[in-house]
Amino acid sequence: MFKHMNNNYVIGADIGGSHITAALVDLANGAVVDESKYKEPVNAGAGAEDILSRWTAAIEHVLSAANKEVAAIGIAMPGPFDYPGGISLIKGVAKYESLYGLNIRTALEASLQFEKGIYFENDASCFALGEAWAGEGAGCSRMVAVTLGTGLGGTFLRDNIIVHEGKGVPPEGYIYHLPYRSGIAEDYISSRWLLNEYQQRTGQRLSEVKSIGELAEKEDATALALFTELGHALGEVLSPWLRDFEAERLVIGGNIRKAHPYFLPALQASLRKNSIQTSVHISGRGENSALSGAAWLCKSILGHDNNNAR
Structure with missing residues (x-):
């Protein structure tokens, strides 16, 4: 063929x-x-x-x-x-x-x-290497890529090379286990958190985040609030690292990225509040x-x- x-x-x-x-x-x-x-x-x-x-x-x-x-x-x-x-x-x-x-x-x-x-x-x-080579990070020398899904993935790249340590890079280059509120970042920024919180607040159990995204599209107040909280949390977790790493771009992937109209404004507001100049990009390349x-x-x-x- x-x-x-x-x-x-x-x-x-x-x-x-x-x-x-x-x-x-x-x-x-x-x-x-x-x-x-x-x-x-x-x-x-x-x-x-x-x-x-x-x-x-x-x-x-x-x-x-x-x-x-x-x-x-x-x-x-x-x-x-x-x-x-x-x-x-x-x-x-x-x-x-x-x-x-x-x-x-x-x-x-x-x-x-x-x-x-x-x-x-x-x-x-x-995902990060692919975005840096042929996606939203192309031509960028310092990039942070985040995957929002079942868990919270993060990768720091300098000139298309994965960086595991150094200024602005968390231990081993991972962000999921960074301390946040009463737990770690992944406890508050993941599909698991969205689904659990939706059930706690409404009593309704949903099987996938896509359903919460569809509810947000219909202006469901709880769904909209959850995505806003997730965006705010992501901004709080990433801000000190984006600043110290001097990241030019933040590229977001993972299944939750499809709901970006509902979490992106809160994320960008959180970054502005912390005087972060990093531009935010949503991956359009999927797998x-x-x-x-x-x-x-x-x-x-x-x-x-x-x-x-x-």
């Missing part, structure tokens, strides 16, 4: 809680070849053999379409995970627990019969950013630049 790739392409894969998406990505510009994209449903609670067979099927579909002429495979993987070693450390989070302790790289190399290199990076970090970021990981390694290699 996609012949004569000449190793100018890699496969980027994004592993989520219910599926895997894989696609060809152009090493020249980070563009995802949309017609090559393939999504395979995955039961995260299944046994290791079943999960790995699903992951293999998705990547193999793209690999075969490219006549196996790809330079490498990059995978955006949720943690905890030994990214350099390729070993799953996921445990106690009700997903992919059957993979605990397994060398995923070795398993995929065998099932795909692929010897050119399979590389892994945190999924939130891949393509994670796919591009996984490809950037391959590009940096193939180019002998190991700053992002894990």
Whole structure:
């Protein structure tokens, strides 16, 4: 289908809680070849053999379409995970627990019969790398990317390189566990908080944040108040770090980003209150950013630049 790739392409894969998406990505510009994209449903609670067979099927579909002429495979993987070693450390989070302790790289190399290199990076970090390369952060030297979803992901980038320490960077480069109010940031900035708070305030249990977004669109007072509070909390948590890191742009992704009309004004007001000049951008690329970021990981390694290699 996609012949004569000449190793100018890699496969980027994004592993989520219910599926895997894989696609060809152009090493020249980070563009995802949309017609090559393939999504395979995955039961995260299944046994290791079943999960790995699903992951293999998705990547193999793209690999075969490219006549196996790809330079490498990059995978955006949720943690905890030994990214350099390729070993799953996921445990106690009700997903992919059957993979605990397994060398995923070795398993995929065998099932795909692929010897050119399979590389892994945190999924939130891949989102950030993809946005910096081919999205809202393109051309920016200092960027912070945040993913708003089940949890709160954050990545600090300087010249397209992930920064884990230094001025303006929280411990290990993570923001989810920063102290906030009576707990940590993720307790107040996540889909879990939105759903729990909505139930507490209304007595109505909703299964997904999308429903709260739809209620906000209908001017439901509780839904609007929750998104405003979330935006304010995000601004409070990020302000000192954006200031010290001297971030030029803040890029927001994750499923909650779709409700940005309802939380963005409060976020921007909070940043202004703290005299933060960082511009705020909402990602419009969806999972393509994670796919591009996984490809950037391959590009940096193939180019002998190991700053992002894990």
